[in-house]
Amino acid sequence: MIIDKAFYLRNDVLQIGQELLGTILHTRVDNKITSGIIVETEAYCGSIDRASHAYPGKLTNRNKIMFEAGGRAYIYLIYGIHYLFNIVTNKSDMADAILIRAVEPVSGVETMMQRRGKNSMERITSGPGILTEAMGIDKSFYGEDLTGNRVWLEYAPGNFEKIQIVKTTRIGVDYAGDDAKLPWRFYIKDNPWISKP
DNA sequence: TAGAGGATTGAT
DNA sequence: TCAATCCTCTAC
Numbered sequence: 760m761i762i763d764k765a766f767y768l769r770n771d772v773l774q775i776g777q778e779l780l781g782t783i784l785h786t787r788v789d790n791k792i793t794s795g796i797i798v799e800t801e802a803y804c805g806s807i808d809r810a811s812h813a814y815p816g817k818l819t820n821r822n823k824i825m826f827e828a829g830g831r832a833y834i835y836l837i838y839g840i841h842y843l844f845n846i847v848t849n850k851s852d853m854a855d856a857i858l859i860r861a862v863e864p865v866s867g868v869e870t871m872m873q874r875r876g877k878n879s880m881e882r883i884t885s886g887p888g889i890l891t892e893a894m895g896i897d898k899s900f901y902g903e904d905l906t907g908n909r910v911w912l913e914y915a916p917g918n919f920e921k922i923q924i925v926k927t928t929r930i931g932v933d934y935a936g937d938d939a940k941l942p943w944r945f946y947i948k949d950n951p952w953i954s955k956p
Numbered sequence: 957t958a959g960a961g962g963a964t965t966g967a968t
Numbered sequence: 969t970c971a972a973t974c975c976t977c978t979a980c
Contacts, residue, residue, distance in 0.1 A: 801963070810963070821976055839973035841964055858963060888964045931963050954964095 762912040767829030767848045767905065772855035775848050776802040777945050781918030784862055786910045788895030791870045795862030795884055795894070796915065799946040799953045801929045803845075805854025808943075810935035813854035824902045825854040832903040832910060834896065841888025844896050846905065846912075860887045860930075860944075862894075863952040870895075886954040923948035930954075 762782065769775060777800075785794045805813030805825055812822045812835075824833050825847055833845035833856050849855040862884045864871055871893035875883045884890040891897070896910070903910050926942040933939050946953045 803963075812963080819977070835963090836973095836975055838962060838964055839975065843963065845963085860963090886965070929963070934962085 760914045760916075761906060762914060764828075764830045764906060767846065768850055769829075770849050770853065772802045772804050772848050772857060773943065775846075776800045776857045776943070777924050778919065779846070779857060779859075779912070780924060780945060780947050781915055781922050783865060783913045783915050784859065784894070784910070785913065786894045786896060787908060791867060791895070793867030793871050793894045794865040795890070796865055796918070796952075797859055797861075797912075798863050798950045799859075799861035800944070801858040801860055802943040802945075803856050803858065805856070808935070808941070809938040810929060810932035810941075811854065811856070813856075816854065818854075822854065825856050827851055827902075829855070830905050832896075832900050832905060834891075834898055834901045836898070837888065842891045842897050843887045844891050844900070858887060859890065861885045861946070861952055861954045862890050863950065864893075885952050922950075 779797050779800050782797050803811040805811045806816050813825045828851040829848040831847045833847050834842055844859050845856040847856050871883050875893050884893045925946050925948045927944050929944045
């Protein structure tokens with residue numbers, strides 16, 4: 760079952776960040792469908808979180824999609840190299856978003872290995888910058904509706920009930936001072952696909 | 957309009 | 969440990 764708009768529009772980015780674990784992310788690029796179970800996320804809250812691009816409610820040309828209503832994709836380039844995929848949540852003017860840091864490949868594995876230039880499944884989607892490459896996500900997905908037919912999410916019945924969620928600090932946000940210590944990174948306990956330093 | 961730096965990765 | 973690499977933001 761496709762995850763609908765109401766899921767993303769709730770005013771609780773931390774709750775949504777955890778509920779996304781175990782759901783399935785799909786993309787359709789070049790008529791090829793790739794899918795993966797979301798196993799690692801990070802929450803960013805624009806109004807109170809110094810690690811967020813939208814702190815403190817700052818609207819720029821880059822992050823403006825975060826101020827739209829939830830259920831859209833926020834894509835941006837980091838270090839001039841990698842695109843990162845974020846899910847916008849909450850109602851309009853509330854700049855909350857969730858970074859997808861890792862997925863577990865489910866289908867379209869051949870396509871993902873090909874895009875990553877690898878011969879094995881090892882580490883083809885275990886990191887925010889490489890899962891976008893594997894799934895064909897680039898800047899053209901900026902603002903894409905997450906209930907459309909290029910990228911969408913789906914509930915995986917039973918998954919959420921059986922997983923254990925680990926809460927810890929986010930990665931690469933040392934510049935955010937005390938907010939870098941917030942336990943807003945979530946991942947599935949013992950899952951081999953989470954990103955590793 | 958120029959300059960600094962980043963929600964990362966992979967090779968050394 | 970460190971370079972790659974380019975877009976965005978900020979200040980002049």
